[in-house]
Amino acid sequence: MSVRVRFAPSPTGPFSLGNARTALFNWLFARHEGGTFLLRIEDTDKERSKKEYEKILLDGLKWLGFEWDEEPWRQSERLPVYKKYLERLLEEGKAYYCFCTPEELDAERQALLSQGMPPKYGGRCRAIPVAEAKERLKKETAVIRFRTPEKEVAFTDMVRGRVAFDLGLIGDIVIAKDLESPLYNFAVVVDDYEMNITHVIRGEDHLSNTPKQIAIAEALGIEPPHYAHLPLILGPDHKKLSKRYLETSLLDYRDQGYLKEAVLNFMVLMGWHPAEDREVLSVEEMLKEFDFKRVAKSGAVFNPEKLDWLNAHYIKNSPPEKLAEAAAPFLPEAWRKDEAFLAKVLGTERERAKRLSDFKDLAGFFFELPDYEARKLVWRETPAAAILDNLRFTLDVLAKIPPAAGKETVENYLMTVAEKRGSGEVLWPLRVALSGQDASPGPADIIAALGPEESVRRIQVAIAKLGTLIG
């Protein structure tokens, strides 16, 4: 039987990195196995589910490149399906109506808790006959409870091995508020069955839901799917990421200038590792090598420095044209007029950027020479007059360079000057003249990007500034 998996988020908040990692592992497994990857929006909670969150989910998935294979399912559109199964359970006596009020339930729970006992529904409504329940339903509200069997349920988790729970501790759980309002643990079981899901891959926070779902599946005569519970991604406080209120969401990373390649690479390393000592992995490599045998069991603390390092790595290795395209949203409109120039600029600055948003500050001087102090042109103790002379000489040398010369050619010319007159004495003022900054790429890089005309103009500006210093 071919593999069918689903990513089943609920649209009740921002798309967290933990959720994205779950989506990634589902997608990798599906593609690795030549299977099917489904998207199911779990929006049974009418109060908390929002269309805007659903859009964020879809945008995030698209950004990362996880193509889903069928139209996304929405649980809110499948209410009649759940109703059918609910009625069946009710008819067979495997579920029943419960008329206890939330207040009563809460009191019961508190009483149990204060005695150090596990909070568990006492089963007061268990014995109400169906006919009587139907009569009371006319004027009372009731929820539907599952008659949880008191027995041990064990299953084999693909990452954890055998896991066993004693269902006797749980009590009869609520599976629907009414026939039209199924709850998570019930809807999941029905959907996974109806959608022929073979492998349920989700976060470890669902581990304790699994025995309940298996029991419901059994009551329905359904063979449960295989399970894989992924280690949680933890914040710096070592707590589940989504519990942190100030969490950065997936799309925030995109908007802060992270490349999707870096985010993907970073996420896959949280809980999985290839056979060799490699940490830089392309999507193709992940796809080829992904395997549950190498999925870690313990939670992974999110390490922002490593994400930055990976992002810098991918930026450094991006072709300038691709970089220009990816960075465009982060740059001033005016920079985008000359695409070839922009590509050259970003190509020379790419090893300095950690994020795409860094280019705005890094590369501004290419587009407009900043005003700077004349003193900045002076290298250490070198007399200003000597600097001025060097700059004039450099100007003469520059005139001999072919107009469209590349970085290497420019560099060769410059080095002959530097060798004669001292590299600090020549290169430092030249670089400042070209960039107006203390820190920048080397002068040959800048000239190659700027072109001879603008370079000469900037050197002339520097010469004028130096004049005021001497004068």
Place this chain on the structure above:
RNA sequence: GGUCCCGUCGUCUAAUGGUUAGGACAGUGCCCUUUCACGGCAUAAAUAGGAGUUCGAUUCUCCUCGGGACUACCA
């Protein structure tokens, strides 16, 4: 409190009965260098603790401790 899961450098992790316990990020030092960055080299840093099994445990078993998840008419 109860149930379940997990415990290798600060962090992500590799090794799985026999290794000087490896790599990466971050840190530190040096080198390269006109600056910044890149890069190179080096360095510090871990098997939670205790029993047991074994000739030999990071690895297997048990206990303790620690951390986490769940414990809703949320998902």
